[in-house]
Amino acid sequence: MRTATSIEDLQHQLAEQNYVCSRALATVGFLSLKLGRPLFLEGEAGTGKTEIAKAIAAALGRxxxxxxxxxxxxxxxAVYEWNFAEQMVAIRTAEAAGGADRDALKNELFTEDYLIERPLLQAMRPQDGGAPVLLIDEIDRTDEPFEAFLLEALSDFQVTIPELGTIKAPEPPIVILTSNRTREVHDALKRRCLYHWVDYPGFEREVEILQARAPEAAEALSREVVAFVQRLRTEDLFKKPGVAETIDWAKCLLALDVLTLSPEVIADTLGAVLKYQDDIQRLQGSEAKRILDEAKASLEPA
Incomplete structure (x- = not known):
């Protein structure tokens, strides 16, 4: 069963999955794995919070x-549902066969044969290759009662199904929670976790990320794209583009055989990097050229 033996080892394993990880994030990730503590990642949408869960699962073979x-x-x-359609078929079949004993039929209907497992219950089950990675994505979209339930479930790594009893994980899953901070998550849940704020990367790191995710892009184009997107993030936009949009935009430019950015190319492809019409409207005309000129000027040697 593969694991991470050090911070550097985790960084290397994530790099093999094309996830470029800062040392600070690798440190808190390694400690989460080492101590068996849930990892709470907070930050703007599109900064790679969901991707690190995918990368850790792939790197560890979980x-x-x-x-x-x-x-x-x-x-x-989040935990389970009963397969009512199959239960009704079983009831009708029993009735057609002459009417089975009610208590026996009830006991038969509420067994694991009719249980539909949802993510939290699946994460409590033993898995081939070791404990799974449980990604609880965008926890800030839920409400406080669900947070309270989650706090209990993550404290003991067990869930209770009234008809079947308590199901406890033989090995606690690797838990990663993400939040885009659309609301504050309760302190009690955060205290159960190791915390890290995932910010937009600096210029060189974002170039490195782009080259890992879109290696066919020429270095000059990659640097222009990142410089332009980073300048966009300083503008008064409704929704600033994340790293995911940087990667999507670069791939669109590659599909169009673009070698260098121009105001015309930006106007044609802006929908890949901005997702709100008001933001796109702001960049019409000379605005896109101004930002592009500033981006290119920042790339010129001092």
């Missing part, structure tokens, strides 16, 4: 189980 959070998510939806 199964990735993802719980995508949303408003209204409750404990039952």
């Amino acid at each position: 199964r990735l189980i993802r719980l995508q959070c949303y408003e209204g998510l409750d404990a039952s939806s």
